[in-house]
Amino acid sequence: MKDFVQVSNSVTWTGVIDQDMKKFHGEELSIPNGTSYNSYLVRDEKTVLIDTVIYKEGYEWVSQLKKEINLNEIDYIIMNHSEPDHSGGLLELMREIPETPIVCTEKGMEILKKYYGKNWNFQTVKTGDRLNIGSKELIFVEMKMLHWPDSMLTYLTEENILFSNDAFGQHYANYGLFNDMSDQDQLNYECMKYYACILTPFSGILKNKLEEVLALDLKIDMICPSHGVIWRDNPLQIVQKYLKWCNNYSESQITIVYDTMWESTRKMAESIAEGISDVRQDIRVKLYNSGKNSENDIATEMFRSEGFLLGSSTINNGILPSMASLMESVKGLKFRDKKVGAFGSYGWNGKSLDILNEGLDEMGLERVSDGVKTMWNLDDEDREKCVEFGREFAKNLFVELL
Template sequence: MQAVKITEKVYWVGAIDWNIRDFHGYSTKRGTTYNAYLVLGEKPTLIDTVKKEFYGEMMARIKSVIDPKKIKIIISNHSEMDHSGALPQAVAAIEPEEVYVSAMGMKDITAQFHQELKLKTVKTGDKIDVGGDTISFVEARMLHWPDSMFSYLEKENVLFTNDVFGMHYATSKLFDDENEERMWLYEAEKYYANIVLPYSDIVLRFLDQVKKMGLAPRIIAPDHGFVWRKDPAKIVNLYAKWAAQAPKNKAVIVYDTMWGSTEKMAVQIADALREGGTEVKQLSMHACHRSDIATELLDASALIVGSPVLNSGIFPSLADVLCYLKGLRKKGLVGATFGSYGWSPAPIDELGKMLETMGVQVVAPAVKSLFVPDETVLKNCRELGLTVSKEVAKKLQ
């Protein structure tokens, strides 16, 4: 296992997880990386660790550069277990002079490991001398945990950003200029939509704060995905765009079906939306993962949800995805509902109430079909699609 040189003083010593396919209910079809960084100098410094299972890989990469016992400082920018899981083992093996965390990091790591790691807290504006260079700290609370912070290696002009500006993307090509944009852009967007989206207002304020501080790093080194060395401004600009939640003329139809009736309704709604000039994504829960739906919704203006009735309730896959989307708090959506039933249509009415609790503006009555939709029901579906398309156009004026 070899470290990867980033600058004359900075090495990547992380791990590549090629096989992970689920990350807290988020579908990671391309795996991920757990990035850790070694800063050389009079006081060699390890910035973040890796998931516990990859401790050996991280240590082997460190050993390819220096004896781990020579590391004097460990910095934990984020206490989530995919970055701090190997921290207790690393502290035991390295025996560093200091381990730095944010104040909330102190609380979280203590609660997770229940052992004495001799942690020291730092806050925005604090600096430490690592011998020949200085690391300064910027707290990034709720991006995306309360403990999150950035570490900035001043002379080398490298900003270590924990989960911010990252993506779940396993690659042996560890720099932005080595990866094709068509391969990584969707994964970066998906990461934002599924992890960072609820904190978009904080993202905008934080980007403004960093700008006012005069930080313009030549390299951005996140804890997932690759390192931004050629064009770090690209991912910063993408975050600003996604955080603004500026929608386009696009509707997402999310549905499930038992005997095909709800799907017939979805097809008519989708066709009417296209007729009205609205881009459509028709996504069946039989074929799509909740995290892919969240990604499609990132730049959408409308969410239309359809469900059959099962056991006097909505179909379980719809309850799952709506619970998930509610937590992501996407703003500015209009919406509508539809579905088929055999005895009682009441659960379909519940869909509308669920959308309203998510902050979605319901703009049309639910379309309901007793068993298989007839021509009247299908006509009502088309009218629903056209109504939503018109409402989307109004919002975009």
């Protein structure tokens, strides 16, 4: 277990780095770079622990915490969010200090009681409430549905540190701990992936909440999230990224996703990409086989695209399983302001195209045509039909630039 790290004069990082964790939310989210569970100890006249760690690390974490501090000296435990990756360590901790007050939102108390079946000493707070800990105060800001109904931020005055829980975090097991000690390309990608795959459905709420927090005019010198790096170098850079991402974000990119049985759908995807490039050579076109790539990585590329195309072979009156899973996932993410289309190959039953179109319509995105399909393998006529489909899609997408 990584040694605890001094973050500021009064704050110590008391978390866990988990480089072996490769899936999150059960098996739903791929996290190839691992993650961290960030907990923080704040010392003043009162001593406060902000968030805990995942349950599987609880025993070892409490053992290490005992070396850092006499647990009986902890005056308050702040739970910014009740999800088990942040609250799981409570079970081990509260065996040691069962009467210590747990500060959380009203909804947080409800969730913690339901998860752990314990009637601990809860103290509930709402936006604007303050906790005096000596020379400093903790100010609480509710962040309902970002991304659970109990979520909140905690702000430490004097040192101007924002403990943001899931907001502004990422799944990145960085032993350097701070953003200026990280691989910047990897960090930026993991931040976008975290937003795209977890927070996108709440973009409208997030936009309003960010504006509300900024209107408080709090000086922020450091942002300490519950996963990934601590933002100490230009910490507001991640806030600015969130402000862009929550506003129907896109880049000059088209993503083509397909799954294929005997390579015909792959050939269609490649021909469509050729047609797109005929129209706009400066556009970034990315192709992904949904059966061979991470569903979350593909969703991230779709999030950053101005438009995307989905293709599948027909199998048993349906579409290939990886494509069906991807579509269900993306439907829940509620992407906005993207143009979409579909394509597919078949032998004797061409239903895949209809199923793909129906799924795209359920996403609430603008489908630019009824798509294109081919039977068996592609001949020259089929290839040209796919190239032309790509051209038309690009023209529709970039009509204002042509």
